[in-house]
C-alpha cells in the first residue's frame with residue numbers, strides 16, 4: 719500500500735535523526751492508514767550501544783496511545799534512524815516488531831540524509847517494504 723507522509727512528520731524525523739547522530743533516534747508515527755500526519759520523538763532507552771540500537775520504554779508507548787486518543791489519530795508505528803547504515807531493518811528490529819505496525823527507518827550520514835524506507839510485517843512474519851510518498 720502507498721503511504722504518504724506530511725512535511726511536518728518528515729521534518730520531525732529528520733531533525734530527530736540529525737540531533738541524535740551518531741546514535742539512533744526513535745519516536746512514534748500518527749495519522750491514518752494511508753497518511754502519516756505527525757511524529758513525536760521519544761528517548762532511546764537502549765542499554766546496548768545506541769549507535770546500532772534503540773528501545774522505547776513502556777511508559778512512552780502508553781503516552782503515545784494516550785496522545786493518539788487526544789488527537790483523534792491512529793498510532794501507526796515507530797520511526798528510528800540508522801546512522802551510517804542503510805534503511806534496512808536489522809535482526810533486532812525484526813525481533814522487536816509488532817504486527818500491523820509501520821516501521822520507518824531513516825538512513826543518514828554525518829553530512830546528509832540518505833533515504834527513508836517503510837516496513838511492515840507480512841503474514842509470513844517477514845518485513846515487506848511499503849512505498850512512502852512525501853507530500854510537499
Ligand SMILES: [Zn+2]
Pocket residue numbers: 798799800806807808811823
Ligand atoms: Zn534499526
